[in-house]
Amino acid sequence: MSFDVRLTVPGRLEAGLTAADGDVVAVIGPNGAGKSTLVRALAGLVQADGHARLDGVNLLRVPARDRHVGLVFQDQMLFPHLTARDNVAFGPRARGVPRAEADAAAVAWLDRLGVAELAGRRPRQLSGGQAQRVAIARALAADPRLLLLDEPMAGLDVGVATSLRLELSAHLAEFTGVTLLVTHDAIDALTIASHVLVVDEGRVAQFGTPLEVSQQPATDHVARLVGLNVLRRGDLLRAFSPTAVTVDVQEPHGSARNRWPGRVAAVSPHGGTLRLVVRTTDGPELIADVTPAAATELGLTPGRAVWLSVKESSVRSYAAAPA
Numbered sequence: 476m477s478f479d480v481r482l483t484v485p486g487r488l489e490a491g492l493t494a495a496d497g498d499v500v501a502v503i504g505p506n507g508a509g510k511s512t513l514v515r516a517l518a519g520l521v522q523a524d525g526h527a528r529l530d531g532v533n534l535l536r537v538p539a540r541d542r543h544v545g546l547v548f549q550d551q552m553l554f555p556h557l558t559a560r561d562n563v564a565f566g567p568r569a570r571g572v573p574r575a576e577a578d579a580a581a582v583a584w585l586d587r588l589g590v591a592e593l594a595g596r597r598p599r600q601l602s603g604g605q606a607q608r609v610a611i612a613r614a615l616a617a618d619p620r621l622l623l624l625d626e627p628m629a630g631l632d633v634g635v636a637t638s639l640r641l642e643l644s645a646h647l648a649e650f651t652g653v654t655l656l657v658t659h660d661a662i663d664a665l666t667i668a669s670h671v672l673v674v675d676e677g678r679v680a681q682f683g684t685p686l687e688v689s690q691q692p693a694t695d696h697v698a699r700l701v702g703l704n705v706l707r708r709g710d711l712l713r714a715f716s717p718t719a720v721t722v723d724v725q726e727p728h729g730s731a732r733n734r735w736p737g738r739v740a741a742v743s744p745h746g747g748t749l750r751l752v753v754r755t756t757d758g759p760e761l762i763a764d765v766t767p768a769a770a771t772e773l774g775l776t777p778g779r780a781v782w783l784s785v786k787e788s789s790v791r792s793y794a795a796a797p798a
C-alpha cells in the first residue's frame with residue numbers, strides 16, 4: 476500500500492508526504508503551524524485542493540463519511556448517547572458486521588486498551604483518559620487504512636499519558652495501515668514514529684526519519700524539541716548539545732571560537748542537571764545544561780549576565796534545507 480499526499484488549504488497549508496504500510500508519521504511543529512489543518516483535510520473536515528492518494532484512490536475526492544479513516548482528536552468526538560461498547564462497535568456495525576460479532580470485537584478492543592470494564596458506560600461517565608482510550612479503540616476497531624491521531628495524549632495527566640503511550644506504540648507497531656500522529660512531544664515523535672513531518676508556518680520544513688530529524692534538525696523549533704541548539708551560518712546549520720556548552724560569568728580566555736555574552740532567562744530541572752535558557756546579547760536563545768553545584772557556585776539565576784562557549788569539535792555542521 477502507498478500513501479502519497481500533496482495538498483493545499485488556501486492561506487493555511489501547503490504540504491506533501493509519502494508513506495507506506497505500517498508507517499507512523501509524527502507531525503510536529505509550533506502552535507498554528509498547520510498540523511491539525513493537515514489531519515482535518517485528510518479526514519474531510521476541512522476543504523483541500525490537490526491529492527491524498529491511498530492505494531491509488533484520491534481521498535480528497537471522496538466524501539468524508541466514505542473515507543474510512545480512523546480519527547482520534549484531542550476534543551474527541553464519542554457519540555454521547557452511546558455506551559463505550561456501542562461507540563467502538565459503531566464502525567464495524569456500519570460496515571454490516573452482525574451485532575453480536577461487532578459487540579464482541581468492541582469489547583475485545585476495549586480490553587486491549589485496558590477499559591473493558593467500562594464497556595457499559597456512556598462518555599459523560601468516563602474520565603478524560605478513559606474516554607481517550609475508548610476513542611482509540613473505536614478508531615482501531617473500524618480497521619481503517621489511515622489512522623489520524625491529533626494529540627491523543629494531550630490534556631491527560633502524566634501517568635495516564637505514559638501508560639497510554641506504551642499501549643498506543645504497541646498497537647501502532649502491529650497496525651498495517653498508515654498513521655499520522657500530531658504531537659508536541661519529542662519522545663512520541665522520536666520513539667513511536669517511523670517518519671517525522673515538521674510543519675512550520677503552513678509548509679513542510681523537514682520530512683525524514685527520527686534519526687535524521689534529531690541529528691540534523693531543520694528549524695529552531697525542531698532543534699528545541701529534540702533538545703539541541705541550532706544556529707545558522709550562511710547556508711549551514713550548526714547544531715550542538717546543551718551539555719557541550721560551557722557557562723562562565725566572565726569572558727572565557729580559552730580557545731573556543733564560539734562564544735556569546737547573554738543573560739540567563741530561565742532555569743529548570745532537567746534530569747540530574749539544570750537547564751539554562753540564555754538570551755544572548757545579539758543572537759538567539761541558547762540552552763545550556765549545568766550541574767546544580769556549578770549553578771550554585773556561579774549564582775546562575777534568571778537575570779545573571781553570563782558567557783556561553785562551545786568548542787568547535789562539539790558542533791555538527793550540515794546544509795540547511797532550501798527555503
Ligand SMILES: Nc1ncnc2c1ncn2[C@@H]1O[C@H](COP(=O)(O)OP(=O)(O)OP(=O)(O)O)[C@@H](O)[C@H]1O
Nearest residue numbers: 486487504505506507508509510511512513674677
Ligand atoms: N477554521 C479556520 N479558519 C481559518 N483559519 C483557521 C481555522 N482553523 C485554523 N486556522 C488557522 O490555520 C493555521 C493553522 O492552524 P492549525 O490548527 O492547523 O495549527 P496547529 O499546527 O494544529 O496548531 P496547534 O499546535 O496550536 O494546535 C493557523 O494560522 C490558524 O489560525
